[in-house]
Amino acid sequence: xxxxxxxxxxxxxxxxxxxxxxxxxxxxxxxxxxxxxxxxxxxxxxxxxxxxxxxxxxxxxxxxxxxxxxxxxxxxxxxxxxxxxxxxxxxxxxxxxxxxxxxxxxxxxxxxxxxxxxxxxxxxxxxxxxxxxxxxxxxxxxxxxxxxxxxxxxxxxxxxxxxxxxxxxxxxxxxxxxxxxxxxxxxxxxxxxxxxxxxxxxxxxxxxxxxxxxxxxxxxxxxxxxxxxxxxxxxxxxxxxxxxxxxxxxxxxxxxxxxxxxxxxxxxxxxxxxxxxxxxxx
Amino acid sequence: xxxxxxxxxxxxxxxxxxxxxxxxxxxxxxxxxxxxxxxxxxxxxxxxxxxxxxxxxxxxxxxxxxxxxxxxxxxxxxxxxxxxxxxxxxxxxxxxxxxxxxxxxxxxxxxxxxxxxxxxxxxxxxxxxxxxxxxxxxxxxxxxxxxxxxxxxxxxxxxxxxxxxxxxxxxxxxxxxxxxxxxxxxxxxxxxxxxxxxxxxxxxxxxxxxxxxxxxxxxxxxxxxxxxxxxxxxxxxxxxxxxxxxxxxxxxxxxxxxxxxxxxxxxxxxxxxxxxxxxxxxxxxxxxxxxxxxxxxxxxxxxxxxxxxxxxxxxxxxxxxxxxxxxxxxxxxxx
Numbered sequence: 001x002x003x004x005x006x007x008x009x010x011x012x013x014x015x016x017x018x019x020x021x022x023x024x025x026x027x028x029x030x031x032x033x034x035x036x037x038x039x040x041x042x043x044x045x046x047x048x049x050x051x052x053x054x055x056x057x058x059x060x061x062x063x064x065x066x067x068x069x070x071x072x073x074x075x076x077x078x079x080x081x082x083x084x085x086x087x088x089x090x091x092x093x094x095x096x097x098x099x100x101x102x103x104x105x106x107x108x109x110x111x112x113x114x115x116x117x118x119x120x121x122x123x124x125x126x127x128x129x130x131x132x133x134x135x136x137x138x139x140x141x142x143x144x145x146x147x148x149x150x151x152x153x154x155x156x157x158x159x160x161x162x163x164x165x166x167x168x169x170x171x172x173x174x175x176x177x178x179x180x181x182x183x184x185x186x187x188x189x190x191x192x193x194x195x196x197x198x199x200x201x202x203x204x205x206x207x208x209x210x211x212x213x214x215x216x217x218x219x220x221x222x223x224x225x226x227x228x229x230x231x232x233x234x235x236x237x238x239x240x241x242x243x244x245x246x247x248x249x250x251x252x253x254x255x256x257x258x259x260x261x262x263x264x265x266x267x268x269x270x271x272x273x274x275x276x277x278x279x280x281x282x
Numbered sequence: 283x284x285x286x287x288x289x290x291x292x293x294x295x296x297x298x299x300x301x302x303x304x305x306x307x308x309x310x311x312x313x314x315x316x317x318x319x320x321x322x323x324x325x326x327x328x329x330x331x332x333x334x335x336x337x338x339x340x341x342x343x344x345x346x347x348x349x350x351x352x353x354x355x356x357x358x359x360x361x362x363x364x365x366x367x368x369x370x371x372x373x374x375x376x377x378x379x380x381x382x383x384x385x386x387x388x389x390x391x392x393x394x395x396x397x398x399x400x401x402x403x404x405x406x407x408x409x410x411x412x413x414x415x416x417x418x419x420x421x422x423x424x425x426x427x428x429x430x431x432x433x434x435x436x437x438x439x440x441x442x443x444x445x446x447x448x449x450x451x452x453x454x455x456x457x458x459x460x461x462x463x464x465x466x467x468x469x470x471x472x473x474x475x476x477x478x479x480x481x482x483x484x485x486x487x488x489x490x491x492x493x494x495x496x497x498x499x500x501x502x503x504x505x506x507x508x509x510x511x512x513x514x515x516x517x518x519x520x521x522x523x524x525x526x527x528x529x530x531x532x533x534x535x536x537x538x539x540x541x542x543x544x545x546x547x548x549x550x551x552x553x554x555x556x557x558x559x560x561x562x563x564x565x566x567x568x569x570x571x572x573x574x575x576x577x578x579x580x581x582x583x584x585x586x587x588x589x590x591x592x593x594x595x596x597x598x599x600x601x602x603x604x605x606x607x608x609x610x611x612x613x614x615x616x617x
Contacts, residue, residue, distance in 0.1 A: 126551070128551055128554065128555020128556065130556060130559050131573075131592065132555075134573070134574065135577070135585075137577070138577035138585060139309050139310065215426045218428065219428050219559060222559075222562075223559070223577075224578050225577065238432060245440055245447070246440060249440050249441070252432065252436060253436055259429065260426075260429055264424065264425075
């Protein structure tokens, strides 16, 4: 699937490059947050509450302003990327694994396994996701790991549905018949023949799912059900910015733009990967 | 015929609701987290704590609790809210009208906006107009709906202050209305100053709720309109000299509506679910913001009552959807 040729070709796709660069910036911000932030994200400066953005980059300048406790908005945004990326990767990958395995099982084995899983997907996806995520977190309890659990519990159906359809399609292709004739056992056919052909699609879905996970985490932080409100997270900053939007719109605007850029980055990268990994589209 | 259908669907809803009630009741109690602990100051008297447990019936075995709750619920009594110290039923009924009016407004905006975009796109098929419609719907759908409401607050509430950004009406003016359907009632009492004020408060939350649904309606309706316009009857109409507008609006639209209605039905439940967040963003006093507060405060009786309320709303939406199919498709009407 990922031969060096595919990789080189992908780097000529503007979507892959744009999304990749956006996410790389984010990754660098998260990893080197301590070195990049001009201030400690928790440091309160009560003499400089709600200070507007100051572009004079002096020692005391707050490039993106401060919030109602005088904390530096830029530093909090940089540290907030850690929460966002943690949730994107952990929740995204767990959701992908759970949904893909169930989708493979439903599509490959068929029969009652398929009936059971498909029914669960139908019932599950008839609930409004925002409401469901809030109820789930209410049940499991607040905190970052509850948020991750809630995302996995809500979004596994996205993978399951698509991977099941793709597995069904692959199973009918000639190469699977050839493997049967060659005497491979069903389990070997699944893991050696079908899984490698389904993985590119799962990778595309994973990229899109990471963007969704970031939004769900932001929503849950916004309503106060994720990590504690002191720790810097974009959703928490949005909630705080909403409160002081008349006096200091920069808190809200900064967090919104960063969240938007992240989501669009994942989406554009996902669309680009879809084009690159699909031989027909390419 | 139609009444039998409605009655049947309503009867079918009873086991669903009972199932939801049992599930919610058990889940809410099985998980850790103590609702009473949140209402007492640290270091409170053990006697006081025990009395509070007894007051809310939390000291009894879970089956007994469910029996008591179900018996009361059958009479329309869903217990006392722990965080607000008011009856759950009364609380929900006083906040439900605000949400219903918001949902109705948003759904209307979505249908009108989506329909207009689809018709406009088909009218200008293959030309700049269609491309513009596709670009707009694509853009609307690619931004998470959570951000639309916030973007409106910044753009039209703060930078260019056109609309109020929180609440349902101007609190400095006494309403003096009999019901909580203040938009509808003020309109029919001809107090249009009040109506205009309420509409101004509802505009931004309603449009934020409506945008994703409107964009989706525009997409689906446009593609099924395109299919209809390629049919022989549409061509015949054109040959007979009817204008493109006439063929689209008077002939193709009705046939193209069925897939759109089925999509709208599913998405309408999502729109109702979306009120939870939008009401929180705009501090709008409906059941959505009530639900978030209930969850944050772990207010068990209120959470149960609200989840059941949402379940009833979803069942009603599906019922309406079912009936509108029958109205649109003559084959189903006589089935």
